[in-house]
Amino acid sequence: MKKLLITAALASSCIFAGAQDMMSKRGTPILPEAGDWSIGADATSLIQYFGNLFTDANNNNSSLNSQLPQTLVGLYVVDANTAYRAKLRIGFATQTLNNIVDDNSTTTEFVTVTDELKISNTNITLGAGLQKSRGKGRLHGIYGAEIGFGIGSHKDTYSYGNSITTTNPGPTSTTDWTNLPNGGTNPTTRTTESKTGSTFSINLNAFIGAEYFFAPKMSLSAEYGWGLLFSSTGEGEMSSERLNAGGTAVESFDTPTGKSSNMSVDVADIGSIVLHFYF
Secondary structure: OHHHHHHHHHHHHHHHHHHHHOEOOOOOEOOOOOOOEEEEEEOHHHHHHHHHOOOOOOOOOOOOOOOOOOOEEEEEEEEOOEEEEEEEEEEEEEEEEEEEEEOOOOOOOOOEEEEEEEEEEEEEEEEEEEEEEEOOOOEEEEEEEEEEEEEEEEEEEEEOOOOOOOOOOOOOOOOOOOOOOOOOOOOOEEEEEEEOOOEEEEEEEEEEEEEEEEEOOEEEEEEEEEEEEEEEEOOEEEEEEEEOOOOOOEEEEEEEEOOEEEEEEEEEEEEEEEEEEEO
């Protein structure tokens, strides 16, 4: 019994000493040091991928929410308990969809033209905050506050292979685009452009969570926040074309779309998990 107690005491001493030194077997510090930078990546998709390896391929094993989709998360370590954090997304995207339809200007079979839809999006996110941590060993509690801003826009542009004419006021082969506001087929009026107003958001959050270092200067953190969120969308516009009342020419006109705003004070980022690399 005495030998067992001595062995347990020695083992505990070794574990405690290792936790105090926090060095790997190769002598690499496990915890980040002052002056280190960190790049964080959303770990939700990674966890989902490994979860799906053990189940049916169609299963979705992740009920976690990403912290900020498609957003870089960075940290600058000031000291053992303090870090500055930043978030950044600069996104510009375009997509083109083509659909082959019958040419209405001829009765010849298998003569076609192309309807086209171009989609463009802009998304920019900026955030900054202060993060504090406490704890010993590999597991640390984290807490702090941050502020974030976001702007964005969306536009759909439609072009049609079949023109509206006095003899063909409603081309029957117009593509029934899923996004088309007026429904698509056989229109007397059809959309040429649809754009939302610019979006703007600002959030001010306090957050709390935990960070676990599973390898030298590599960790997983989970957190949730609480704070203020305000977002707004400005007035948009939809451009259309049709044959005029006299049936003599094609006319274009613009229709404004409504604007909106939202303000809330609530919990945010529940279940967020981020993979950090310090260097």
